[in-house]
Amino acid sequence: MTEAAVRTVALTKRYGSLTAVDGLDLEIPKGSVFGLIGPNGAGKSTTFAILASIVSPTAGRAEVAGFDPSSDARSVRRHLGYMPDVLGVYDNLRVDEYLEFFAAAHELRRSSWTGLVDGLLELVGLEVKREAMVESLSRGMKQRLALARALVHDPDVLVLDEPASGLDPRARVELRTLLGELRAMGKTVVISSHILTEMEEMCSHVAIMEAGRLLASGEPAEIGDRLRGGHQVVVRLAGGEVLRYTVTGEEAQRDLLHRLIVDEGLPVVEFREEGAGLEQLFMDVTEGTLQ
Amino acid sequence: MTVFTALPPLNPVLARELKQRMRGRHVWLVVTLYLVILVLILRWVYDAASRDSQFDQFNGGVNLLASAAAGRAIFQWLLFFMLLLVCFIVPGLTAGAISGERERQTLIALQLTLLRPRSIVAGKLLASLAFVVLLIVASLPLLTVPFLVGGVALSEVLKGLVMVLATAVTLACLTLACSALLRRTQAATVVAYGLVLAMVLGTLIVYGAQQVPRRGVGPRPDPWILALNPFAATADVVQGRTQFEGFTTPFGPLRDLLRLSAEDRFSEVFAGPTVAEDLPLRVAPAQVPATAVARAVPAPATTIPGLGTDFGSSSSGSGGFFIDSGNSSVGGQSFAVGALPDDRARLGGVRFWVVALWTWLALAVAAVVLTVRRISLPATRE
Ligand SMILES: Nc1ncnc2c1ncn2[C@@H]1O[C@H](COP(=O)(O)OP(=O)(O)OP(=O)(O)O)[C@@H](O)[C@H]1O
Ligand SMILES: [Mg+2]
Numbered sequence: 096m097t098e099a100a101v102r103t104v105a106l107t108k109r110y111g112s113l114t115a116v117d118g119l120d121l122e123i124p125k126g127s128v129f130g131l132i133g134p135n136g137a138g139k140s141t142t143f144a145i146l147a148s149i150v151s152p153t154a155g156r157a158e159v160a161g162f163d164p165s166s167d168a169r170s171v172r173r174h175l176g177y178m179p180d181v182l183g184v185y186d187n188l189r190v191d192e193y194l195e196f197f198a199a200a201h202e203l204r205r206s207s208w209t210g211l212v213d214g215l216l217e218l219v220g221l222e223v224k225r226e227a228m229v230e231s232l233s234r235g236m237k238q239r240l241a242l243a244r245a246l247v248h249d250p251d252v253l254v255l256d257e258p259a260s261g262l263d264p265r266a267r268v269e270l271r272t273l274l275g276e277l278r279a280m281g282k283t284v285v286i287s288s289h290i291l292t293e294m295e296e297m298c299s300h301v302a303i304m305e306a307g308r309l310l311a312s313g314e315p316a317e318i319g320d321r322l323r324g325g326h327q328v329v330v331r332l333a334g335g336e337v338l339r340y341t342v343t344g345e346e347a348q349r350d351l352l353h354r355l356i357v358d359e360g361l362p363v364v365e366f367r368e369e370g371a372g373l374e375q376l377f378m379d380v381t382e383g384t385l386q
Numbered sequence: 387m388t389v390f391t392a393l394p395p396l397n398p399v400l401a402r403e404l405k406q407r408m409r410g411r412h413v414w415l416v417v418t419l420y421l422v423i424l425v426l427i428l429r430w431v432y433d434a435a436s437r438d439s440q441f442d443q444f445n446g447g448v449n450l451l452a453s454a455a456a457g458r459a460i461f462q463w464l465l466f467f468m469l470l471l472v473c474f475i476v477p478g479l480t481a482g483a484i485s486g487e488r489e490r491q492t493l494i495a496l497q498l499t500l501l502r503p504r505s506i507v508a509g510k511l512l513a514s515l516a517f518v519v520l521l522i523v524a525s526l527p528l529l530t531v532p533f534l535v536g537g538v539a540l541s542e543v544l545k546g547l548v549m550v551l552a553t554a555v556t557l558a559c560l561t562l563a564c565s566a567l568l569r570r571t572q573a574a575t576v577v578a579y580g581l582v583l584a585m586v587l588g589t590l591i592v593y594g595a596q597q598v599p600r601r602g603v604g605p606r607p608d609p610w611i612l613a614l615n616p617f618a619a620t621a622d623v624v625q626g627r628t629q630f631e632g633f634t635t636p637f638g639p640l641r642d643l644l645r646l647s648a649e650d651r652f653s654e655v656f657a658g659p660t661v662a663e664d665l666p667l668r669v670a671p672a673q674v675p676a677t678a679v680a681r682a683v684p685a686p687a688t689t690i691p692g693l694g695t696d697f698g699s700s701s702s703g704s705g706g707f708f709i710d711s712g713n714s715s716v717g718g719q720s721f722a723v724g725a726l727p728d729d730r731a732r733l734g735g736v737r738f739w740v741v742a743l744w745t746w747l748a749l750a751v752a753a754v755v756l757t758v759r760r761i762s763l764p765a766t767r768e
Contacts, residue, residue, distance in 0.1 A: 149494060151764040165764055172498055183491030187409040188402065199398035200499035244495065 100125040100252050100283035101146060105155035108141050108307075115141040117307030118155065123285060123300070128278050130298035131287040134381055138307040139287040140180055143256050146285070147177040160251050176245035180256040180287075182237045184229040190221065193229050194243060201248040215243040218276075220269060234261040242273075253277065255286045259293060271297050291377055305381045316345070326368055330355060333362035398501065399509025404516060413517070420471060420521050424528050427467050431460045432531075454537025461532035462624050462635035465546045468525060469616055472518060472554045473586060477578035479517055480561035482571040483510040484761060489571060493761070503758045511558050511754075518554040522547065538625075545623040549739065553616040556746040557582060563753035566760040589615040593643075609644060610733060610741075614749075618644060619742030644738055 101123040108116040116138040123129045131139045144150045145157055148164035148171050157164055160174035185193065194212045203211065216222045219239040224232060232240060238261050245253060259267050274284050274297055288294050294301060295315045302312035311318045328348060330338040342348045348368075355361045407413060487493035496506060529547075532538045561578040568574045589611050596608065612618040621640035733741045 145764075147498060148764050149498070168764060169500065172500060177495075177498055179491070179494055181491045183487075183493075183495065185402070185406060185490070185492060187406040192402070192405060196398055196402045197495070197499060199395070199401065200496070200501045202500050205395065241495075248500075 098125050099123060099158070100127075100160060101129075101285060102158045103142070103146075103155065104157075106142065106145060106152050106157055107154040108138070108145060108150065109153045114307050116145070116152070119304070119307070119309055121302060121309065121312070123283060125283055126278060126281055127299045128274050128284045128286070128297055130294040130301040131285065131304065132289075132291060132294060132301055132377060133287075133304040136306075137304045139304065140256055141307075142304075143177070143254050143285070143287065146171075146254055147175060148172065149177075173248065174251045176248070176250035176253045178241045178245040178253075178255045178258060180260075182234070182241050184232070184237055184240070186230055188229050189226050190216070190229055190232070190240060191225050193240065194247060197244050197247045203248065211247070215246055218246070218273065219243045220266075235263055235266055238262060239266070251282055253282055253284045255284065257288055258286055259288055267293065303377060303380055310380050329365070329367050330361075330363055331365040333364050397505060397509040397512065399496075399506055400512045400516075403509065403513035407513065407517065416475070416517075417521060417524055421524055421528075423471070424464060424467060424525050427463050428460060428528055428531060431463045432456070434459075453535055457532040457535035457537030458625070459635050460535060461529070461538045461543070461546070462637050464525070464528060464532065465550065465620060465624065466617070466636040468522070468550050469553060469620055471521070472550055473557065473582050473616065475521070476514065476518060476554050476557040477561045477575065477582055480510075480514040480558050481565055481575035481578050483514065483562050484565040484757070485568060485571040485574045486565070488569060497761060497763045503762045504754075506761060507562065507754055507757050510562060511555075514558045514562075515554060518558075519551075522550060542623065542625055545739075546620065549616065549620040549623055549743075552743055552746055553620075556616075556750045559750035559753040559757075563756045563760075566757040585614050586617060589618070609738070612644065613733070613738065613742040613745045615640075615742075619739045622737065622739040622742070 099122050101121065103119050103121040106116055106119040106121075107114065119138075119142060121142075131142065133139050141150070145152050146159055146164060148168035151165040159171045162170040162174070164171045188196070191212050194215060195208045198208050198211055199205070212225075213222075216225055219242050221236060221239050221243065224236060229237075229240065238258065242255070242258060245255070259270055262270060271293070274286070277284055278299075286294075286297070298315060300313065301315050301318065303310045303318075326342065328340045328342050328351065330340065332338070340351055342351055352363070352366055355366075356363055482489075484493065487496060497503075501509075529543055533540070533543060557578075560581055561574070564574040564577045564581070565571070568577060592611050593609070596611075617637070618640045621637035622644055624635075624637050624641070732738060
């Protein structure tokens with residue numbers, strides 16, 4: 096029970112007649128990188144906003160690091176770093192001043208600011224922009240700065256709404272590394288994204304939601320198997336013959352390959368999974384209806 | 387360094403806003419422009435005063451009364467324009483305080499820090515007011531001119547500054563509430579300037595409209611509404627009946643308005659024992675001939691005996707409008723001065739400007755409470 100860094104119980108948020116989040120039950124283990132996947136309007140940002148104590152839920156409850164965002168927002172804020180999907184920056188302010196401002200706003204001692212800013216800028220790779228004006232940064236750099244800002248107060252839980260959008264391929268790889276580092280530091284990272292292949296690589300756990308409801312959750316490999324009773328493996332033989340098998344899990348896959356080659360002596364030319372990726376899973380599970 | 391660390395930490399929002407605002411190049415432009423305008427006004431009133439034949443320093447003597455009138459005119463015109471500029475500048479400086487952050491999508495990050503909504507509000511208010519205070523401080527040297535010319539008491543100058551500052555604070559609070567309640571800076575700006583217009587002109591129109599059906603008969607309309615008017619309230623702290631002295635001041639008509647209201651409504655106050663009105667004549671040493679210094683002015687810039695604070699005491703109980711308090715002979719000229727009974731406007735026995743200050747305070751507090759509520763998270767309404 097205590098191992099969940101974030102938990103939601105029957106979390107519901109209605110905007111008038113529209114139900115943005117509909118009885119969502121999530122359990123996000125401590126130290127995981129948790130990906131929330133869903134089509135546009137699924138309610139990902141709304142869920143994050145509730146976790147970050149920005150909006151209060153209509154019904155149900157949430158818990159972040161053991162605190163309820165709607166009743167104990169300040170405690171949640173001490174433990175949560177939130178990066179919204181829209182990036183806002185100030186005019187006439189330098190990058191280091193920007194971070195110092197948030198350090199001050201988080202009641203950190205003035206003497207610690209310089210070291211903190213150095214560390215954060217190095218972490219997100221913005222050292223060279225230390226004295227640049229914030230509004231002059233490129234979109235990707237602003238994104239990195241926003242991430243640094245979310246980390247100013249060394250939170251246990253990070254909620255990042257589409258952190259990878261706007262990043263160049265190299266920065267994405269760096270982001271993945273960074274998330275790994277944060278995870279190694281014992282932090283729990285909750286991210287949302289549309290780029291599913293990446294989520295698959297980055298996340299230890301994923302949840303798929305649509306129209307405010309949770310459709311599936313678990314480890315990326317495992318939920319596919321569970322939902323479809325295994326995934327498709329396509330085997331192409333030397334003669335051009337194509338065989339299809341449904342397997343569950345990596346073990347079964349290895350066994351199958353072993354059996355085909357060693358036991359049956361088939362001339363296997365290609366052995367690949369089909370639609371095992373999150374992308375296919377996502378397409379299978381969601382209906383693509385906008386509400 | 388040690389001094390800085392010993393100080394309590396500056397409000398982070400204020401510190402950040404000051405950094406940002408001081409970087410905008412227009413700051414110094416506005417300060418310069420403001421001072422140029424004030425200097426021009428000073429010049430203009432001073433010239434007008436110099437043209438007056440009575441105000442002739444090089445004629446062997448100084449007509450202190452005329453000089454005092456000129457000093458008062460200069461002071462009141464300066465005060466008037468300071469007030470006018472505050473009314474123009476403060477809404478513009480404050481309208482974007484919250485809505486601007488909303489528009490730039492920075493508000494949420496700010497709200498998610500450990501800063502309490504009231505600290506955010508305080509920082510925002512102080513940031514807007516810092517600039518106004520800068521302007522007021524910058525204009526202090528100019529205010530010494532009427533002080534040196536004479537006719538203005540220190541208490542009067544201070545009260546005048548308090549009114550300007552109070553106006554600035556009130557307008558900043560009201561504009562901040564507009565900025566928090568409305569989504570767009572543009573809308574907040576329009577509504578804030580609308581409020582200023584309502585306070586400055588609207589109140590006068592309402593006051594005048596009350597008067598129309600009565601046409602001079604019956605009691606005067608209720609001056610309460612004028613307590614919302616920064617100019618009317620400031621008119622009540624300035625002194626001197628300049629209409630008898632050959633100079634017109636912007637506050638003269640407002641004073642008359644208030645006084646007339648007071649006459650009818652609170653005649654018992656008016657007729658009773660009166661509190662003396664300060665009417666000191668301040669004289670710069672250089673302007674006073676030696677005989678006058680020996681006779682009446684012992685030290686640089688002192689209140690001339692007979693025109694001092696207890697000057698009006700001779701009028702106690704007599705209830706008249708003009709009481710001859712005797713003759714003073716200054717600089718070889720002899721003149722009689724009419725002492726004025728306390729004709730200040732009162733509302734329910736309290737001085738009008740005091741009532742105004744309390745009214746503004748109530749408005750400002752209400753505005754701040756609204757603002758704090760609006761920027762508190764989690765938002766219950768969306
Ligand atoms: N403030 C609001 N008022 C009314 N409806 C809202 C509000 N915020 C979100 N919604 C609605 O709630 C639903 C969920 O929105 P949300 O932003 O959570 O989706 P999302 O999963 O983050 O989508 P995306 O992938 O496009 O970012 C949408 O239908 C949206 O229109
Ligand atoms: Mg979203």
